[in-house]
Amino acid sequence: MRIGELSKETGVPPRMLRYYEEQGLITPQRLDNGYRDYGDYLVDRVNKIRGLVDSGIPSRIIIDILPCLDKPQTIVVRDADPELRDTLVKERDRMSQKIDFLVQNRDAITQYIEALDAAMSDARVAEAS
DNA sequence: CTTCTAACA
DNA sequence: TGTTAGAA
CATH class of the missing domain: 1.10.1660.10 (Multidrug-efflux Transporter Regulator; Chain: A; Domain 2)
Structure with a gap:
């Protein structure tokens, strides 16, 4: 292509x-x-x-x-470069940190969505009465 | 109409 | 990174 x-x-x-x-x-x-x-x-x-x-x-x-x-x-692995290993370990740890961050934000958003749904549900009930 | 390279903003 | 130039 x-x-x-x-x-x-x-x-x-x-x-x-x-x-x-x-x-x-x-x-x-x-x-x-x-x-x-x-x-x-x-x-x-x-x-x-x-x-x-x-x-x-x-x-x-x-x-x-x-x-x-x-x-x-x-x-x-032809060349066991200790510097590269060190760099990769740091990058991997940054990734883990980023993943934890994303998980937290995802959970926060999930909770907000639930609150939104609840609010919309209440509004619908109020409008009906 | 799509892509290429090079270069500017 | 977006965009633009002229060429293929």
Whole structure:
């Protein structure tokens, strides 16, 4: 598929899809006319990349994590970089923190929705009488 | 009409 | 990141 379709499928603007490529996150094939040609499997990959990017993980780290996203998790570590490990641990902890934050907000919203429903229910009763 | 690159705001 | 230019 071409960039427009992948953009619709993933919700990632074409501008960013080209940027991902520039960062080495994805390497689409090229058509005879020079247009980028994305395989269907890239839809899933782009969504995962976006998830990582949205989590605030720098692209250089994402490039290293990308292999872990592929189904066969045959992760072969050639260079055990202690600095990278440290960075990833920090990023993972930030993610956990963000998740906890989201869970709290979700619960708060859920409670508010329940209060809304109750209020609407009361209003309906009042209007009926 | 869609995409490409490069560059500006 | 959005947008715009001219070209394919």
